[in-house]
Amino acid sequence: MSDLVKVTLPDGSQKEAARGISVLDFVKVHIGAGLAKAAYFAKLDGQPVDLTRAIDADARLEVVTTRSPEALEVARHDAAHVMASVVQQLFPGTQVTIGPSIDDGFYYDFAREKPFTPEDLERIEAATNAAVKADHPFLREEVSMEAALALFEGQGEKYKVEIIRDIAAKGARTLTLYRHGGWVDFCLGPHGPSTGRIGVVKLTSVAGAYWRGDSRNAMLQRIYGTAFFDKKALDAHLARLEEVKKRDHRKLGPALGLFAFHEYAPGSPFWLPAGTTLFNVLQEAMRRLVNRNGYQEVKTPLLFNKRLWEMSGHWGPYKKNMFLVVDSESDETLPLDERCSFSLKPMNCPSHHLIYKMGRRSYRELPLRYYTTDALHRNEASGSLGGLTRVRQFEQDDSHIYLMESQIAAEVRRIVDLMKIVYGAFGLQFSLMFSTRPPNPADRIGDDTLWDKAEGALQAALEQIGLPWQLNAGDGAFYGPKIDFTVTDSLGRQWQTCTIQLDYAAPERFDLTYVGDDNAEHRPVVIHRAIYGSFERFIAILTEHYAGAFPAWLAPLQARVVTVSERFVDWGRAVAERLTARGWRIDLDDSNDKLGAKIRNSELAKIPFTLVVGEKEAGAQAVSPRRHGGEDLKTMPLDAFVELMSREATPPY
């Protein structure tokens, strides 16, 4: 065996070095001091490793520097370790559990009787940053499972011991320990070279979290935080959080008169006049779109006898999510549960199936597409409610499509075409996720053969569409696999909105059939699909996407006429009336405020156009429009503005 190893760099070049050289030394000697200084961790043959790792065999080497998002991820995990060590110092008796890095930072879960207070958090943050500055190296060590167990048992770390037993049960023989400044945790790694390289740590919140996320387990104390290599990046992150807060639909919605909540109806929005307008614009646009594309709108009852849910399968695991209704004519001596023979519908599908069954269906009718926007009610856990994104009453642009298996791929493509039209209109990018059967058979209905068929058909459709997609194994609905669409808004945040779900189970349960060209009965397949998802959630997303400044076609109020003084109210009123007569949503500010104040009010209301009307305009049948944000469109004849509105204030679909 040669005492040299061959190292292949990402550009394809190869270098030889002494066997056993550490990654860091290799970089320093064979690449350059600059890279060695910027290096945070490395990958050997694609495996993330510490810079201290020895290169024992020929390998591909990739150095990950602090400019890489991957390094930041590692640094945040480093920060979680440092914070945990500080917490154990500051609060003796606190047990550690796990502390991964997450999207925008990290968290660490601690087992402790007393929750951390915001003041504790400040102390922990200060001490963590001090520990970072102390610049302790991260030291890696591999020990036997027995040694690891002895170590953490000796420290009384019950949760760590439980994790080690789990890892051992999976067949691991050794455990990797990481130490810094005398504190030890086990961890897959890699870590950065030393705590000083982390940069700056900021703790953001404390929260309760169940051990392993299961509400039957003990409640742990979770501390959330984030870390950045420098203060400037942290400040940029905090500024972004400010922007997110400013756009929060829960703030903007009530402020703009879109919607509100009342404690008498937790989780169910009141749609105020402006919000109802916005809702209706979206609803009418979607109605036109689906009507043009072969869908038929139907309306079905909100309240159903439980026999329907027994048939659909909702009366099983889903029952806890339904609002049950007492039939006042039922026997009052019966237990409450038995008197609740009705429920508000949580989904539209079963009632669509009932319509399907109201006649004998021919293959010539397929695909048969029903569309409904009825209100749905789901009893979401009180603690999970929030704004318009998690509600108990909502409306979906919901469709169920009955078709033959051979039509699935084409139909999925048709749906995706509609999605492109709709999301394109808002400038929202989307990506696709394919979710397969829930792993636990108790969480799904239908046998494996059905699931195999459903997953196979949907995947085939996906491949025909040709858009990139990701697999989300195990995340399907209880009745079938699905394609979820994730949209990215103007702040780069991702939202899951529409969905296409394939359902082989419902046609069985409801005994849905059609007569084929062979004059025999066959089972149709059902596709569940929504494009907006729920109107509530979609309006929340749009509100934040546009920061409340909706484009002219969507805005509840499309233009406001403001008069320069009382002398021009006649022309101002005429302008408002003529535009209103053309179907646009217009109002008039003829108050005796000064022009500047009127402009300000109009800007604060985020109205797309403010039309200034004064002496110049009154004499020339003209208006001077100003766009929201300040762009002055200069004086133009009213007819020219009508032209402009026709282009911008008309729904694009």
Add this chain to the structure above:
RNA sequence: GCCGACAUAGCUCAGUUGGCAGAGCAGCUGAUUCGUAAUCAGCAGGUCCUCAGUUCAAAUCUGAGUGUCGGCUCCA
């Protein structure tokens, strides 16, 4: 549901140790008639989330409830 924080005028927020509930904006009235982000003056506005308790006295202290907010596996 569970853990934690919070709840004062329509909104944003002050309110000391338990001692008469405040400001700005919005609203109303009047004056002003004004050219692209706040004209001036006056007035009015309160179940201090709800219910109970402690106290001579509660927005303030205690308990219960309601609602809202941050969370409740992105798994060493």
